[in-house]
Amino acid sequence: MEAWLPDLQQLLAHGDAVVLVTVARAEGSAPREAGTKMIVTRESAKHTIGGGHLEWKAIETARQVLKDGMRTPRTRRLERFALGPSLGQCCGGAVVLAFERLDVGDLGWVTSLAKRLAAGQSTVRSVSFGAAPDAVLLSEPEPGVERADCLLWDGPGFEASGALLTETIAPRDFAVMLFGAGHVGAALVRVLATLPCRVRWIDGRDAQFPPPGTLHAANLTIEATDDPNSLIDDATPRTYFIVMTHDHERDFELATRILLRGDYAFLGVIGSHTKRKQFEHRLAARGIDPAQIARMKCPLGVDGIVDKSPEIIAISAAAQILQAVEANAQHGAP
Template identity: 30%
Template sequence: MTPAAPDTWHAALDRLQRSAVPHVLATQVTSAGSTPREPGARMVITRDSIFDTLGGGTFEWQTISAARDYLQQQRYGFHLEAFSLGGRSGQCCGGFVNILLEVFAGVDAHVAIFGAGHVGREIVNLSAPLPWQRLWFDSRPNIFSDQDQQQPRTSFHKLDDARIQVADLPPNSHVLVLTHSHDEDYALIAALIERDDIASIGLIGSDSKWASFKGRLKRAGYAADTIERVRCPIGRIHDAKLHNKTPYAIALTAVTELLWLADTPPGPDTRGLAPQALQRLLDESSATSS
């Protein structure tokens, strides 16, 4: 485990939110009896680092473990953890604390872009201000320039094995396939449609290219409903054909399409604490002050 970094929790929170790293803000919201710290104490937790402290001890490590479990399970939103400092925590303080865990995804969506040609580069440039984590792939050596390397929330990857690299994509990724090679495009599409947890699959190309790919996929034994998960061409609005074929125009429609596809409303557990958990907090706060 990485030792606690010298950053304060608020400095770490600012940096992690700007860099789109998944993280948890843990806040001590109520306490009763003897506790290591008072309500308002905070720490920030990532998958491999911790920043600041709630006072140490077993209950803090249990808080860290719970936070990382929520990150692993992608259970974003608000969660309440209760600790009796002598029971669950094994500590001798004898007090009681409630810890609020705010689990942040870091990004609104993961977008994988296969291809660093003209359209791929315009897609990355246009989507730079959006809260997306971009994974950018290309098989050609030295294709990513120094300027490319400055793109925010973007990781760069050498495409060398489509099946393995598709298997490593985060669940619920949105994927655009637009390499310089039809063979690479086909290998990627064949690998992508085998994953049922990919949020969307887009392929650049003409109707004739897609007809050819569909025929090959059917002959390879893929089911029709699996094949139809692929959008081709990308960025088609209401089945209208785009007459402006410049890379910028194609990228603009592709990013617009992704905005709709990635605009998933939050689940019910991301909008706040459950009423029962909130009532428990209010009851305990009232009991402590009386």
């Protein structure tokens, strides 16, 4: 789920008024892409539209919108910021920011959007601007349109009554299945807790997992099982598999099972170049397609990082996973 959405939902449910700031349009070089969001309250700001003086000005504007909205319901505003010397930023482009004052009356559409994203459904959110703006509208995307998008339709100026922001908000979470609860597995789980993914952490040794309540990762499910093969068979297509158990033979059997599926998004196996050569020979003997074997990332992690401490291996592995996520997105796959 989008990181800003549960925070917004919680604030509105507590009765707070907030301003949702959206990068409605990015022109040229900009710190964040269209659709990026920040939440501003009277006391704080959550998430980021790029930092720097732009963000400071956005927070200042948002708090003025909060103040104005005490008298005018559905207060909204569009403002263009040039990212040049006037803002002390070197990006050189410009952004149009959309400011929307929200309160408990908006909790309905926010909750509906959260439920749709949790169910894996893309949603179009439409926001009108002008003297008497309509309520936020949620609708189904056009058939075949699943990827996130953000478009600002404005007339002769940002104050035009026809100005409309339409954005397709798509689920960004990707599924990770991590086998192995050793030191590297634990370090990787802590990194993945900060990313838009859903993690199933699997090991046959229940005692290897951290005690309940000591690991704060809302996107994590822990599963202790002696039959990991069945979990591989039940995994959703386009899962990102990470294999790093304490047993090389188990690693081999897991990798074999995953490669036989063929519909995975990523397979990473911890180990050395020697381990890869051994696995390649044995996988070929099992009749695994050479094209599938070539997809296996072993050693796990981005090139050029040789430190073998668990935390550094975890960061390197997470970076490689994100490279795969980006590459798959460019090819139209999750």
